Amino acid sequence: MYRTNRLARLLATFLIAISINTPVILAGVPITYENARAAMTRKDWEAANYEWRHILDLDPGNQEATVGLAESLFNTGFHQEAILLLDGLPMDRRPLMAELALGRAYAMTQDYAKSKDAYLRILQKKPFQVNAFSELRSLYPKLTQEDKKTVKSRLDNIAKAAKGRSDNALKAGKYAEAAAYYEIATTHYHTIGLYNDYGLVLLLAGQYQKAHDQFATLKKLDKLGFSEVCSNAAIASLSIGNFGEAKSEILDAIQSVNNNKRKAQLYNNLGYILEMTRKRQEAKFAYQHAMQLDPNLLTAQLNLAFVQQADREYAEAIENYEKILAKHPHNAEIWNRLGFAYELQFKSKPALSAYQKAIGADPKFKESYINLALLYKKMGKLKQANDTLRQLAEMGFAEMEAQKDANSQASLQKNPLKYVVLFPSNPRVIANIQ
Numbered sequence: 001m002y003r004t005n006r007l008a009r010l011l012a013t014f015l016i017a018i019s020i021n022t023p024v025i026l027a028g029v030p031i032t033y034e035n036a037r038a039a040m041t042r043k044d045w046e047a048a049n050y051e052w053r054h055i056l057d058l059d060p061g062n063q064e065a066t067v068g069l070a071e072s073l074f075n076t077g078f079h080q081e082a083i084l085l086l087d088g089l090p091m092d093r094r095p096l097m098a099e100l101a102l103g104r105a106y107a108m109t110q111d112y113a114k115s116k117d118a119y120l121r122i123l124q125k126k127p128f129q130v131n132a133f134s135e136l137r138s139l140y141p142k143l144t145q146e147d148k149k150t151v152k153s154r155l156d157n158i159a160k161a162a163k164g165r166s167d168n169a170l171k172a173g174k175y176a177e178a179a180a181y182y183e184i185a186t187t188h189y190h191t192i193g194l195y196n197d198y199g200l201v202l203l204l205a206g207q208y209q210k211a212h213d214q215f216a217t218l219k220k221l222d223k224l225g226f227s228e229v230c231s232n233a234a235i236a237s238l239s240i241g242n243f244g245e246a247k248s249e250i251l252d253a254i255q256s257v258n259n260n261k262r263k264a265q266l267y268n269n270l271g272y273i274l275e276m277t278r279k280r281q282e283a284k285f286a287y288q289h290a291m292q293l294d295p296n297l298l299t300a301q302l303n304l305a306f307v308q309q310a311d312r313e314y315a316e317a318i319e320n321y322e323k324i325l326a327k328h329p330h331n332a333e334i335w336n337r338l339g340f341a342y343e344l345q346f347k348s349k350p351a352l353s354a355y356q357k358a359i360g361a362d363p364k365f366k367e368s369y370i371n372l373a374l375l376y377k378k379m380g381k382l383k384q385a386n387d388t389l390r391q392l393a394e395m396g397f398a399e400m401e402a403q404k405d406a407n408s409q410a411s412l413q414k415n416p417l418k419y420v421v422l423f424p425s426n427p428r429v430i431a432n433i434q
Helices: 002-021 033-041 045-058 063-075 079-087 096-108 112-125 130-142 145-171 175-189 192-204 208-220 227-239 243-255 260-276 280-293 298-310 314-327 332-344 348-361 366-378 382-401 406-414
Strands: none
Touching (some): 079 096, 096 112, 112 145, 130 145, 130 175, 227 243, 260 280, 280 298, 298 332, 314 332, 332 366, 348 366
């Protein structure tokens, strides 16, 4: 009886709130999903209340409207009313967003046990749902000792599994998937190594702003004392166009290390930052200094050759390419670049040979086929040009038929992150690009 009366009072409060907060709507203005969603986006909760209630009048079982109304009520302080709505959805058909909203609403009303139960239901169905995981972890200090044991065991198991899955995703080159697992592991373990690697995985996934934010978090925690982490932060800053911040961070990294081999790697990264800011002369000096510190640093030698070629210093670039190929004869990209340098000097025969060797080194390196076909066309060898283009087309057909991600390998080949030295805690993070 008490529970029935309590629910009645809550519903009465809810109805009074509705009447008080109902915005004035002009007659004849249609009410659609778009209006309700737009109100939610601009956080006009009173308008959202009206829109969602109107939809529920027409379709009482509409889950989106129920969750939307609960969220708008929640944001106007009617927590119990929001809970009543969400609790009214059948548990076996309750959507993820409804469970999340319910977990948050219970937490706001300090019913931590029920909040915990809502999050655990989500994690039972979707163990790697990051919002449920992180919010349950935040709830942990407020739980009873008995509930803490249950929650800790569940969180530990999920975080451990997430670390394992992140390694498998990295091995397959699925960086966005790996980043999702890293987010869970980082939320749980809070180690500098995981924070650092999560930032790198976000970079590799192309989520540049999020990667920068990750390293900014480390900076706020005063955890950029390691030169390697500071260098990674510089590359993250570079990725979003914060050139001044990137240069400052890489100089801090250089000043904090005495080892010549490590310092060479950092000077290479400084060179790349300068190159991206179109200071090619300064970039060349940085690459040359890196090679003085470590003559075996291939990345710096490659970058120096690229800048020399861009500055039309073809003889110097060719000399560098040939030195690299003497040690790395199966590098298709360098054979391809050597061919292009020869072509820019109007030396067709050595260019032709270099492109053919690039294809021999890696039959799937598509850029070499294009360059070779264009060179054949310049030489008036149209049949050979068409044959080369046909090979390239057949390669594309084979990839489509195999239903593979034809862009994954190409994206790794062209990924600018392979021209800098990255410093992961887990070597698997960069295994596919370096």
